[in-house]
Amino acid sequence: MSELNLQVVLADRPKGFPDISDFAFKEMPMPKPGEGEVLLKTLYMSVDPYMRGRMNEGPSYARGVEIGEVMMGGTVGEVVVSNDASLKLGDVVQAQVGWQTYGVAKGSSVRKIDADLAPVSTALGVLGMPGLTAYFGLLDVGQVREGDTVVVSGAAGAVGSVVGQIAKIKGCKVVGIAGSETKVSYLVDVLGFDGAFNYKTTSDYRGALKELCPEGIDVYFDNVGGEISDAVFPLLNQHGRIAVCGQISQYNLEKPELGPRIMGQFIGKRLRMRGFIVSDFADQYTPALETLSGWIRTGKIQYREDIWEGLKMAPTAFIDMLKGGNIGKRLVKLA
């Protein structure tokens, strides 16, 4: 194999919102898998909000990407060389090789995908990290119960859209917050949310929420933070739960913003807030994916993919996603 490996690397650490110039393209020799490793040809690359954090310097829950290093991220790839007896040529797997046309992974670190169950791209979306994040975040972290009123921010994204549908399956009332009329109508008319509003055209978030949730809010699944969370907190009911999944409104600020202090509300209302990372639940992925697959098969969960084509589109697809350009799971498909 004399082909080259094309990579998207981090060229600079963004100040505030990432710019296309923070990325660069690089041609590298084809990597060679060692013992127990496989060479994967990338079919799909994931772009996710959490990647913005990895572009920063300094401690995070995961190591950041170094300047000149390939952008990290989840991928779906086809095995083209295998030094792992459990994987054969042509197998399609979910891996984490980042934004490059080829990548090497340990055989033991990848998850084989059954293409008969669902399109392989879903291993990066509804049947992958975002779907699992919704599942564990709502059921385990959010401790959702039948009859709860659930509010989800970033509701039309890869995680939020699944959160709302699982909440409906569990007998909850669900209200979504999203950033366009198209998203709002997708949530209500297609996914069956009980209500939603467009935060970009609403000035009084709290008023909008109060109208949609006159009975208050029991579970807040937060992907966004900032002023949206400020509006949710006063409406939380006794024993309300907050699952902190993401804070996309804060990722691109040049300096941290101030907000109303929230701790005082925790006492009288006995609130519980918990942040989480989906990999904390890795030992429960298999049954969760079976459950999610079942819900997809029976039409209880619908999903949308928003697929861009070509490695070179990855930075733009990512930046646009951070601005809320996507409905459902944004992916980059390689040729």
Added chain:
Amino acid sequence: MSELNLQVVLADRPKGFPDISDFAFKEMPMPKPGEGEVLLKTLYMSVDPYMRGRMNEGPSYARGVEIGEVMMGGTVGEVVVSNDASLKLGDVVQAQVGWQTYGVAKGSSVRKIDADLAPVSTALGVLGMPGLTAYFGLLDVGQVREGDTVVVSGAAGAVGSVVGQIAKIKGCKVVGIAGSETKVSYLVDVLGFDGAFNYKTTSDYRGALKELCPEGIDVYFDNVGGEISDAVFPLLNQHGRIAVCGQISQYNLEKPELGPRIMGQFIGKRLRMRGFIVSDFADQYTPALETLSGWIRTGKIQYREDIWEGLKMAPTAFIDMLKGGNIGKRLVKLA
């Protein structure tokens, strides 16, 4: 009984810090207990930070005190008339009749105190609401484990001083934050805290905490909030827990203050924060009080009472306590 009942009533709702003029004294006829009720002669009255919230209008987790109404609060009283077969004259009970020399309570709502076990005043302190708050807040809400580093704010108060000692019993390292040199030395030299600092003479709270907790903070038991909490959050370790018990720094603000947003820290560090009210644990009071009594008997928990005398001193004792004047449990003893 032709004596009068002297009361402290709420005269006005405080704007910001309560003033002595927000209270008034009132002479009322002696109340008469009905069927199943007892008349109690007040021996001790409690003054606690949470009472500040009850002086405000509007919804709280408990009904506020109305203008002209007697100030609410925990009391220790002697049964002087009994219409409840389970209570006899001379019994000493913990009740909730508020700031008055006599009060009527349902026999079923009071807790009989065994004066042989400890001074009856402790039923308002280490063997009462504050002690139980420390116990459940640290063990249940804070989920403290051996080897944890625990930071407690308001550390020299009725709750904080017990929190720190229970944490020591459980094999933790304990650091306290308090508002005077006397308090700091009481925490370290008398109660056995591993460290403490005086926030009134320290400008860099975070630096002080970092020096005292180079290994980070696992459990934060918060009675204070505000800038003290701002300093604690960045030092919380992975899987850190925050038990929100009080926010005394915020109770007397004329308008809510802004602070750094904290939700972003929850994700990468998987933090858990929970607010609580001790009465949520009412069904477990009896075994908890037995445990606390045992620790007191064996000298593992020490306590201090800061006793003022006379009903008329109650407002001043309360206001001074809100300003941090107390070490240990502040009480008002009636003649």
